[in-house]
């Protein structure tokens with residue numbers, strides 16, 4: 192087991208990619224704290240973990256609220272004594288035409304997708320310093336690397352995550368705390384359900400990747416385990432794209 196007795200906070204662990212990461216980390220021996228707004232889904236994940244002999248708690252958390260995150264840290268320490276891993280997976284996305292994308296929409300995108308990870312990092316870093324090591328994994332997107340239509344706030348936030356990751360990595364030099372980003376492409380989760388199941392575009396969009404299909408939440412788990420484990424100790428301030436090769440190559444009509 193690569194993560195025996197490590198304590199991992201997974202934000203947004205109640206469903207989608209975060210849920211799969213929780214289950215994957217448990218298989219490697221980690222104890223899980225799900226930090227999510229969604230009590231019902233999160234409690235179901237906790238139940239599954241415990242039924243399978245794992246150890247996990249749910250702490251209702253809004254990642255963009257500093258007080259709520261402080262409570263998350265104190266509940267985690269109360270239960271498990273330490274924090275080894277933080278997975279900043281919680282995210283939301285508004286898809287709206289620029290003229291309809293209000294300042295509130297922009298603020299939502301920045302506060303959950305960028306300020307949330309910042310607040311969580313600031314809160315766990317002192318705990319990681321206490322034990323002399325730690326692994327932080329932020330969540331970017333293909334939107335960290337390119338403009339995507341009708342997603343101005345999301346693209347800005349997900350681009351900012353790469354900067355946050357690099358800035359933290361250098362500020363944490365000498366602490367044994369690594370900070371990296373996972374950048375998923377199209378992954379079929381509740382977040383993207385309406386696109387994945389769209390009869391006109393769903394399948395076609397999957398075929399645009401080099402691998403030729405939509406990603407599954409389980410496609411993200413290997414990288415999350417790797418970046419949480421000592422196998423990735425020399426990777427810092429970096430990012431892994433998990434997008435079936437979508438960003439690597441584009442074809443023109445008639446080429447393939």
Ligand SMILES: NC(=O)c1ccc[n+]([C@@H]2O[C@H](COP(=O)([O-])OP(=O)(O)OC[C@H]3O[C@@H](n4cnc5c(N)ncnc54)[C@H](O)[C@@H]3O)[C@@H](O)[C@H]2O)c1
Pocket residue numbers: 202203204205206207208209226227228229232252253254255279280281282283284303307330331332333374375376377378379380381382383
């Ligand atoms: N699914 C994709 O195709 C895709 C692509 C690129 C990036 N991502 C990123 O991956 C991450 C996970 O995406 P997903 O598809 O699993 O999403 P999802 O919508 O399926 O799940 C997100 C989870 O985050 C929780 N959450 C939302 N706001 C929160 C808040 N303020 N505080 C705490 N929890 C909150 C939700 O309750 C939910 O359980 C996100 O950061 C997303 O931006 C996803």
